[in-house]
Every structure is written in structure tokens, then in C-alpha cells.
Amino acid sequence: MPNCTDLSQVFIQTLEQSVDSVVVIDSQNRIILFNEASEKLWGYGSDEVLGRNVECLVPKPIRAQHDGYIEANRRTGINKIVGTSRDVLIECKGGARRWGSMSISKIDAQGQMLYAAFIKDITRQHEEQHRLYLLSLVVDTTENAIFITDASWAIIYVNDGFTQMFGYSAQDVVNRTPIEVLAPYFKHSRIAAIRRQLARNDAYHGQEFGYDRGGQRVWCNVTTYPVHDIHGHLTNTVSVLIDVTHTRMHEVLRHKMLEAMVREESLETLMNLACLEVQRIAPEVIATVLRVDEKGLLHTLAAPGLPVAYSKALDGTAVHPESGSCGAAAFSGESVMVSDITSHPFWEGFRDLVIELGLKACWSTPIKSSDGRVLGTFAFYYRESREPSPLHSLLVNACIHLCALALEREESRVHIRQLAFYDDLTGLANRNLLHARAEQAIAQASRHQSSVAVVFIDLDRFKQVNDSLGHPAGDEFLRVIAHRLSDRRRESDIVSRLSGDEFVLVLPQCTSVQATDLIEQLRARLSAPCQISGVTLKPSMSFGVSMFPEDGRTMELLLHRADMAMYQAKTSVRGSVCFFSDGLDQLAQGRLRLEAALREAIDDEALHLVYQPQIVLGEFELYGIEALARWTHPQLGEVSPTCFIPLAEECGLIGEFGLWALREACRQLAAWRKQGLRVPTVSVNMSPTNFHNRNLSKVIIRTLEEYGLQASDLTLEITESVLMDTNPDTLTTIEEVHALGISLAMDDFGTGYSSLGYLRRMPIQELKLDRSFVHDLESDATSQALSEAVIRIGESLHLRVVAEGIETLAQQRILQNQGYRIAQGFLISKPLAPDDLSHWLEKHCAFG
Numbered sequence: 001m002p003n004c005t006d007l008s009q010v011f012i013q014t015l016e017q018s019v020d021s022v023v024v025i026d027s028q029n030r031i032i033l034f035n036e037a038s039e040k041l042w043g044y045g046s047d048e049v050l051g052r053n054v055e056c057l058v059p060k061p062i063r064a065q066h067d068g069y070i071e072a073n074r075r076t077g078i079n080k081i082v083g084t085s086r087d088v089l090i091e092c093k094g095g096a097r098r099w100g101s102m103s104i105s106k107i108d109a110q111g112q113m114l115y116a117a118f119i120k121d122i123t124r125q126h127e128e129q130h131r132l133y134l135l136s137l138v139v140d141t142t143e144n145a146i147f148i149t150d151a152s153w154a155i156i157y158v159n160d161g162f163t164q165m166f167g168y169s170a171q172d173v174v175n176r177t178p179i180e181v182l183a184p185y186f187k188h189s190r191i192a193a194i195r196r197q198l199a200r201n202d203a204y205h206g207q208e209f210g211y212d213r214g215g216q217r218v219w220c221n222v223t224t225y226p227v228h229d230i231h232g233h234l235t236n237t238v239s240v241l242i243d244v245t246h247t248r249m250h251e252v253l254r255h256k257m258l259e260a261m262v263r264e265e266s267l268e269t270l271m272n273l274a275c276l277e278v279q280r281i282a283p284e285v286i287a288t289v290l291r292v293d294e295k296g297l298l299h300t301l302a303a304p305g306l307p308v309a310y311s312k313a314l315d316g317t318a319v320h321p322e323s324g325s326c327g328a329a330a331f332s333g334e335s336v337m338v339s340d341i342t343s344h345p346f347w348e349g350f351r352d353l354v355i356e357l358g359l360k361a362c363w364s365t366p367i368k369s370s371d372g373r374v375l376g377t378f379a380f381y382y383r384e385s386r387e388p389s390p391l392h393s394l395l396v397n398a399c400i401h402l403c404a405l406a407l408e409r410e411e412s413r414v415h416i417r418q419l420a421f422y423d424d425l426t427g428l429a430n431r432n433l434l435h436a437r438a439e440q441a442i443a444q445a446s447r448h449q450s451s452v453a454v455v456f457i458d459l460d461r462f463k464q465v466n467d468s469l470g471h472p473a474g475d476e477f478l479r480v481i482a483h484r485l486s487d488r489r490r491e492s493d494i495v496s497r498l499s500g501d502e503f504v505l506v507l508p509q510c511t512s513v514q515a516t517d518l519i520e521q522l523r524a525r526l527s528a529p530c531q532i533s534g535v536t537l538k539p540s541m542s543f544g545v546s547m548f549p550e551d552g553r554t555m556e557l558l559l560h561r562a563d564m565a566m567y568q569a570k571t572s573v574r575g576s577v578c579f580f581s582d583g584l585d586q587l588a589q590g591r592l593r594l595e596a597a598l599r600e601a602i603d604d605e606a607l608h609l610v611y612q613p614q615i616v617l618g619e620f621e622l623y624g625i626e627a628l629a630r631w632t633h634p635q636l637g638e639v640s641p642t643c644f645i646p647l648a649e650e651c652g653l654i655g656e657f658g659l660w661a662l663r664e665a666c667r668q669l670a671a672w673r674k675q676g677l678r679v680p681t682v683s684v685n686m687s688p689t690n691f692h693n694r695n696l697s698k699v700i701i702r703t704l705e706e707y708g709l710q711a712s713d714l715t716l717e718i719t720e721s722v723l724m725d726t727n728p729d730t731l732t733t734i735e736e737v738h739a740l741g742i743s744l745a746m747d748d749f750g751t752g753y754s755s756l757g758y759l760r761r762m763p764i765q766e767l768k769l770d771r772s773f774v775h776d777l778e779s780d781a782t783s784q785a786l787s788e789a790v791i792r793i794g795e796s797l798h799l800r801v802v803a804e805g806i807e808t809l810a811q812q813r814i815l816q817n818q819g820y821r822i823a824q825g826f827l828i829s830k831p832l833a834p835d836d837l838s839h840w841l842e843k844h845c846a847f848g
């Protein structure tokens with residue numbers, strides 16, 4: 001065995017003192033030299049290793065092959081490894097491992113080949129390198145982009161993530177600044193500020209967007225760390241960029257949609273915006289939004305990437321488990337993915353349409369309201385058979401919530417519109433919509449110089465239906481009328497309910513002649529009997545018509561005038577249709593002023609009664625007197641009762657007024673009686689409305705008592721219009737009054753209902769021939785025949801008959817010849833003030 005003595009002492013010394021470890025082995029691989037540095041490195045004392053196989057110095061796993069390895073080297077010309085250095089793993093005493101950089105020298109010691117291994121401890125460097133290696137692995141496998149710049153802000157390193165994110169390779173960007181590459185839009189001032197911050201050793205955090213190689217925006221969360229040397233100079237920066245485009249896209253999408261909603265954009269605009277934005281982000285999809293209507297049919301709201309013809313063809317498709325992806329999604333309330341339209345049964349009915357457009361797959365997701373109803377669908381079409389990507393899922397999730405918001409908002413808008421513009425009960429247009437649409441119709445008529453008819457319709461006896469059958473029946477009745485009104489209307493006609501039992505029609509392009517025909521047809525249709533709550537009702541109504549442009553150029557005025565005409569129609573016995581005329585207007589203008597004055601007059605008792613005598617013909621005996629109301633208006637002077645009585649009726653003063661007249665007449669009669677004047681009876685005119693008062697008979701009894709009068713002292717004059725009064729109380733009150741023993745006279749007889757049947761039903765004691773017949777007696781044979789008929793009727797029914805309005809002796813003679821016995825008229829006397837009547841009586845009557 002060679003030993004160290006084989007080596008020259010000098011050489012040995014050199015090896016022993018080397019700062020690097022030196023291990024010398026002999027031809028059997030036994031350690032013959034182990035210097036101090038080796039002892040330090042391995043932790044063995046040289047006495048522990050000298051003479052042992054060198055494999056004890058290497059880690060166990062390679063120990064087994066170590067001998068063979070050295071042998072192989074010896075055989076194959078060890079020179080190869082001599083002089084070169086390589087990194088080796090060594091095992092220290094106790095098992096710890098270290099790294100060494102080893103170079104080997106061959107030593108020829110007197111014919112023996114020895115090997116000296118020089119080992120430098122590079123454990124630290126090696127670990128450092130390894131750490132860097134691991135770090136570089138991390139840096140390169142992360143999806144985030146990382147780049148490093150030098151002191152002049154130029155890029156010196158980019159990772160793989162950078163290349164993936166922005167499409168640039170390291171060569172593309174090295175030596176350029178990141179701003180120049182990614183964000184050329186940055187302003188100089190901004191760049192300078194960021195650089196100052198980094199130079200101060202402050203890291204920079206921010207959200208920015210950069211442009212990738214293809215020009216697409218990439219939103220990033222950016223963090224840049226400055227690196228400074230020991231002198232405090234910035235040497236590098238390290239930046240980490242995290243792609244937040246998806247979240248950012250979501251935010252942008254939401255922002256854009258919400259902003260559009262705030263701007264009150266239409267639903268279609270909003271949905272188009274959503275589709276376009278999605279298509280911009282993911283150009284591989286074609287987005288559509290469909291709406292589900294109340295009948296369960298689908299309608300396209302937006303499909304900016306598809307031809308209009310396609311949307312039209314799909315419009316009205318029923319929600320159904322197998323009608324395309326959207327129909328199925330809306331039906332099931334779940335999203336439906338059809339990745340191959342060509343073979344999927346859901347697409348049976350639409351396959352050809354879609355294939356023609358080159359579409360292969362469709363993914364539809366239901367849009368639901370907050371309470372879970374399906375409002376519509378949001379769908380992605382693809383040009384190839386495929387499944388959605390994670391980005392697509394993100395986009396759909398973002399969109400369906402925004403679409404739901406927009407659809408729900410639209411729904412409430414429609415609801416509000418319905419409340420604001422339609423009548424709840426009948427579904428007809430309400431006053432607001434009537435005005436809006438009528439103004440449009442008028443504007444159009446004005447442009448085309450055509451006419452528009454405005455028809456005001458008021459139901460007769462509606463209150464009675466409500467009172468006797470109850471409100472639900474009343475509502476039902478109104479719905480029937482509303483249905484009949486809108487039944488056969490033209491597209492352009494506007495049908496509306498104003499309030500209660502008032503309806504208005506606006507008929508564009510309609511002359512007054514056409515309106516007359518139309519109303520006739522309408523009346524026939526409206527008045528057909530109908531069953532309400534088991535009762536057959538025969539609706540009747542009054543129509544008032546005003547015409548554009550003759551009667552007014554604004555809807556307000558036309559409506560007002562149609563209303564006035566309707567009122568006229570209602571009060572006139574002749575027909576229930578009335579067209580507006582100027583006379584009506586003047587009447588109405590005056591009416592308003594008069595109404596106010598009349599209220600005052602009643603309150604201030606500015607009214608008084610005058611009395612017209614009725615005499616027994618031939619005997620010049622007073623039969624009775626008729627009390628007639630007079631109103632002396634401070635400015636207008638004498639106002640005729642023919643004017644103010646209907647007015648009192650209209651403004652609800654007639655009840656009060658009737659009671660006043662009754663009381664005043666009784667008071668006057670009692671006063672005359674006290675004076676000793678013989679006035680047999682006083683007749684007081686009553687309006688039908690006065691009999692609505694169920695207390696009337698009680699009031700009469702009290703009044704008679706108060707003035708010490710008998711029932712026979714009083715006659716109430718009523719007109720045939722009482723028969724038209726629909727209030728069920730009227731007849732009852734009349735019966736009660738009659739039961740008191742008070743006479744009832746039928747005034748103006750002959751002008752109204754020709755049916756005599758009612759005369760039998762009414763407890764009448766007196767007929768008063770209408771003065772219009774008397775007026776024409778001398779000239780008109782018909783009037784003569786009529787007056788003849790009236791007296792005969794009276795005789796046959798045992799009624800007293802009074803002829804009024806006698807102005808001439810000729811008239812009086814004719815009437816007398818016909819058998820009339822009681823007469824009233826200017827010929828005998830004008831209506832007289834109370835004092836004048838006493839004088840008149842004294843002068844003319846035997847018992848005055």
C-alpha cells in the first residue's frame with residue numbers, strides 16, 4: 001500500500017495546508033491523505049478516515065456505485081475527469097450533506113497512480129442557486145405577469161406569465177420600458193410621479209389597463225417593488241401584474257347597464273347594450289335576450305349579432321320543454337346547453353334556420369325575477385359545437401342579474417303605466433291616456449284637415465243599479481258596457497272611462513253625419529238587455545257630441561262641450577243624443593255664474609213667490625192659485641224659473657228650494673186667510689227630485705199644522721218627468737203625500753209620455769193641459785184635437801182639468817166649448833205678488 005512517504009514531503013505539505021479540502025486515494029480507493037480543510041468539511045478526524053474506502057465520504061445512495069465509478073474512470077482514461085471540476089454531493093459525519101466543487105488530479109507516485117481530489121465547499125452558493133432555481137420555477141409557472149427593470153427603467157426580465165398575458169416574448173420587450181410597451185397612454189406627469197414614489201423606496205399599487213400585442217385591453221392589479229443598493233440608489237424594480245379583466249369587465253358591464261337604466265333607456269336598448277358588450281369581450285359568442293310574455297310566448301328583445309329575419313321567425317315561440325334552448329330554459333327554469341344543434345331534439349323545429357346561419361351550439365340561461373319567475377332568457381350561440389368557457393359562465397352570470405333588474409324594472413314601469421293610464425275596473429283608457437291620445441288624434445286631424453268626434457256617454461239610472469243590486473253588480477254592469485263600447489271600435493278610436501258611469505269616445509276621421517250613424521248603431525248595441533246578478537237590465541244612456549274643429553280645437557274644450565251636450569240630451573225628453581251648439585255654450589257660461597248667485601239667493605232668501613189665479617169659467621169664482629217662484633237678481637234683474645229651476649236641480653239645491661216654496665206658499669195662504677181672503681187652495685210646483693226626500697210627507701204635515709191648514713188646502717203639481725225618475729223613493733213619497741189627502745196635479749199634460757196607462761197608476765186628481773196646445777188652439781187643428789182629448793181623458797178618469805196659458809178670449813171660448821171649466825192665464829191674470837192678489841180678488845171675485 002502506498003503511503004504518504006511515497007509522496008515528496010514538500011508536496012504533502014502543500015496538500016495538507018491547502019485551503020480547499022484535499023483527499024488523496026490510492027489504487028484501492030483507500031484514503032491516504034485527508035487534510036485539515038477536509039476534516040472541517042466532513043467533520044471527521046483524519047485518523048477516522050485514513051485507510052478507509054473513499055466511499056465513506058459520499059452519500060449512501062451513491063456509495064454502492066462509487067468504487068465501480070472510479071474503476072470505470074481509471075479504465076476509460078481517467079484523464080477525462082482530471083482537471084475539470086464538477087459539483088458533488090458529500091456526506092459529513094453524522095449524515096449531513098454538503099455540496100462541493102471537485103476537481104481531480106492524477107499523481108504518479110513511483111509507478112502507482114494516486115488520485116487527489118480538491119474539493120471546494122460550495123454548499124452556500126449551491127443552496128442559493130437552488131433557491132433561485134425554485135424561484136424561477138415559481139415565477140415562470142405563475143399566470144401572473146412579472147417583469148424586472150433596471151435603474152434606467154428598461155425591462156431586463158419578463159416571465160412566461162407576461163408572455164401569456166400580453167403576447168410579447170422576452171426579446172420583444174427587453175430594453176424597452178414597460179410603459180412604452182403596455183401603457184403608452186400614460187401621461188408624462190403620471191409616469192414621473194410613479195417613478196418618484198419608487199425612488200423613495202415606496203412600492204406602487206394600482207389598477208391599470210394595458211394593451212396586449214393584439215391591442216386588447218387587459219385590466220391588471222399592478223404592484224411594483226423598488227430595489228435599492230446599499231447606497232440607497234434604485235437599481236431595479238420588480239412588478240407583478242394580476243389580470244383582473246374579468247372582474248373589471250363585470251364592473252364595466254354593470255356600470256354601463258346601470259348608467260343606461262338611469263338614463264331611462266328603453267328595454268331594447270339596454271338588452272342590446274348587454275349583448276354588444278358581451279360580444280366585444282368574447283367575440284366568439286353571439287348573445288341574445290328573449291322576453292317571456294304573460295301568455296308564455298317568447299319575444300326577441302335583443303339579438304344584435306343575428307339577422308332580423310331570424311328573430312322574427314322565432315318571435316312568439318311558446319315556452320316549451322323542447323322548443324330550442326331558450327324555450328326549454330324558460331320552461332325548466334334551468335340553463336340548457338345544446339352543444340350540437342344538428343342532432344339535438346330540442347332544436348327540431350328551428351334546426352334549418354339556425355344551421356343556415358352557421359350556428360352549431362346554443363347555451364341559454366333563464367333570467368329570473370327576485371321572486372323566481374322566469375322573465376326571459378339570455379343565450380349564447382356558437383359557430384362550432386362546443387361548451388361554454390369559464391369566461392362565458394362569468395359573463396352570463398353577470399348579465400342575467402343585470403337583465404333581470406332591467407326586466408323587472410320594465411315590468412313595474414308597465415304596471416305603473418297601467419295604473420296611471422288605464423281604468424282599473426274596465427281596463428279602458430283613463431282620463432290621462434284619453435287626453436294624451438286625443439291630443440295626438442286632434443293634431444293629426446289638424447294636419448290632414450279631417451274632423452274628430454268626441455262623444456260623451458252617461459248611463460241613465462246607474463245609481464239605481466248600484467243602490468239596489470250592490471256595488472259588485474254595479475261594477476259588473478260597467479264592465480259589460482265597457483266591453484260593448486270597445487267591441488267593434490276601429491283601431492284608431494279611443495274608448496275611455498272618465499269616472500263613475502261616464503264614458504268618452506274619440507272618433508278620428510269622423511264627420512257629424514258619420515257620428516250620428518255610429519251612435520245609433522252603438523246605442524242599439526249598448527242597450528241590448530244584459531244579465532247582472534240574476535236581474536235583466538236594459539241599459540240606457542245619453543250621448544253628447546262635440547266636433548273638431550267646429551266646436552273646439554283642444555281636447556279640453558271638446559270634452560267640456562261634449563259633456564254639456566250630453567247634459568242637454570239627458571234633460572231633454574226628446575232624444576238621448578245631442579250635438580253641441582253655441583247656444584248651449586252661452587247657456588252654460590251663464591249657468592256657472594248663476595249657480596253661485598242662486599246659492600246665495602237661497603241662503604239670503606232673495607227668492608219670493610208670485611201667485612196666478614185659477615178661476616171657474618163662467619162663474620168668475622176663484623178655483624185656486626198657483627205659486628210661481630221669482631228670483632230678483634241684483635244685477636240680472638228678474639230671472640225666469642225656466643232658467644233657475646233646472647239650475648237648482650243641477651247643483652243640488654232643488655230639494656232645499658222645494659221645501660222653501662212649500663213653506664212660503666203655506667205661510668202666505670195662512671196670512672191671507674187671516675186677512676179674511678177666501679183662497680180655496682194653493683198649488684205648489686214640485687220637481688221629481690223633491691220626492692226623493694222620504695221625509696216630505698212629515699214635513700208637509702208639520703207645515704200644515706204650523707199654519708193651521710188642511711191637507712185639502714194644498715195641491716202639488718208634478719210633471720210627467722216624475723215617471724222617468726228612477727229613484728225608487730219617488731213613487732213611495734208620492735203615495736205617502738197622496739195618503740195625507742193632498743191633491744196631485746199632472747202639470748204640462750200632453751207633452752210627455754203618450755201612454756195613458758201610467759195615469760191609472762198615479763194617484764192624480766188633476767190634469768193641467770199644457771199651455772203650448774192652448775197657444776195654438778186658434779190656428780192648429782191638432783192642438784184642438786189634443787185639448788179635446790185631454791178633457792175627455794180627464795172626464796173619463798174623473799179628474800179635474802185645468803187649462804193654463806189662456807191669453808185670448810177666443811182660446812177661452814174654444815176651451816169652454818170643449819168642456820173645460822177651470823182656467824188660468826194672462827187673460828185672467830198674470831202671476832201676482834201677494835198684495836196684488838188681494839187687490840185683484842177684491843176687484844174680480846165675488847168672495848174677494
Ligand code: C2E
Pocket residue numbers: 612627628629630640641642645661684685686687717747748771804805806807824825826827831
Ligand atoms: P208652469 O208650472 O207650467 O207654470 C206656468 C207658467 O206659465 C208660468 O211661467 C206662468 O207665468 C206662465 N203663464 C201663465 N199664464 C200664461 C199665459 O197666458 N201665457 C204665457 N205665455 N205664459 C203664461 P213661469 O212663472 O215663468 O214658470 C215657468 C215654469 O217654472 C213653471 O211652469 C214651472 O214649471 C217652473 N216653476 C215656477 N215656479 C216653480 C217652483 O216654485 N217650483 C218648481 N219646481 N218649479 C217652478
Ligand code: CA
Pocket residue numbers: 626685717747
Ligand atoms: Ca205649474
Ligand code: CA
Pocket residue numbers: 747748768770771804
Ligand atoms: Ca204648466
